Amino acid sequence: MKISFAEGRPTGAYALALPVWSDDMLNDRLQSLAEPSRTLAARAAEAQRFEREPGSIAETFVQDGDQVRRLLLVGLGAARDESAPLERAGGALAARLLTSGESRLVIDLTGADLPADAAARLAYGASVRGWRYDRYRTKLGKKQQPTLKEVVVVGGGEGASAAWEGRSALLAGLSFTRELVTEPANILYPESFVERCRTRLEPLGIEFEVLDEKQMAELGMGALLGVAQGSVRPPRLLAMRWNGAADPKAKPIVFIGKGITFDTGGISIKPAQGMEAMKWDMGGAGAVAGAMAALAGRKAKANVVGVCALAENMPDGNAQRPGDVVTSLSGQTIEVINTDAEGRLVLCDAMTWAQRRYRPEILIDLATLTGAMIISLGHEYGGMFSNDDGLAGKLHGASEASGDKLWRMPLGDPYDKLIESPIADMKNVGPREGGSITAAVFLQRFVDSGVKWAHLDIAGMVWSEKATPFYDKGATGFGVALLDRFVADNVEG
């Protein structure tokens, strides 16, 4: 989507959108229209029961100068202090017009009472919602093809373009994450994941370090390698470093993502029904890669490392068996009761490696770790587990501000006891009850003392079966805006 900002409306054909708060006088907002178009638009709003709820739309055609124009009144609601309504309104407009036949949308803010960054936020909402990935659709019918190519925001004031710069970096990161999550597992596997990140992120100034299976074996990453050994696709550990802080030697904050490019369950194989969803079991790694793109894209003043633990979990003659005992990089041994609880196995080695390599004060992992998380929170919140109340509070703040919602979950000794093993230091699963929490306490065993750690179980959040004003059905990009905001509010400055 091409985005631009202007002081006055362009000439020629376009659809015109006017945002309206609950308490605006509609007549004021329609001032640019001559009669009888103004009355027509007001009557259309009333007839369509347009009550200005955030993202609601009343649509009609009016005479506007020499053009007959599609006019959209878009509701902003009443909460002028909240961040979401503007994005939501932009998203609703894009959703409505994407395949409408219109190629240009002009959102006119002239005379509206809006915050300084309103234009950028409306444009962001429209482009986030307008994202699609049609690479494999060679036979899209004419009416299904997107037509909307351009959004012009008029009357947004002088700061609009500057506010957009930060937003467009976030948009690029979010789009990259969605692309990674959408790609099928025959295209995106550990090696190709690394290459795609390289192509996109190296030009932004991000440094790459990649471990292959040989290097991982030499180091002793038995847990990660155990997961990968059933696949013909070799695993990778990818570390992407962005050094933007004034002090280049300042310790980085570390993000770690679960990057299972396909999760069959391994020998503890999953049921066939719905298994295709497990192409997005790399959503944590995807979010980390997208966040790195967003941070580097806006030249964030922070040192950040994004680590992706990449492997494919397959059943095979060489696959690991239930009951196998593996030795993790930390030296701790793990009895693999269920080969489908593989995320924690790749993450634990990545966590040990990253802590030894970067000595971070803050470590945050993102993972589509457990189905139980979806049973707990559905598709509304990601689960947050943390050993530090301060970090949890900051993440919660970033979650509220970004719209990537998190809900804190408990940790604790009673849960930790549930993963004791009769043969090894721990087993990789506990009982069915509290499955997300036993997964979290498993990871906690790999956190070095003094490190502030948070684990985000985003199993219910990276893919959506229904469209919203922020995304169409499919990849959501969850986590990118959250991490970007967390860094902006807590690491930079």
Ligand code: BES
């Ligand atoms: N990738 C899955 C978790 C998952 C399931 C994410 C459904 C999104 C949707 C994970 O590797 C897994 O299989 N977890 C098991 C753990 C169990 C064996 C203890 C689960 O949740 O069933």
Ligand code: ZN
């Ligand atoms: Zn699994």
Ligand code: ZN
């Ligand atoms: Zn998995």
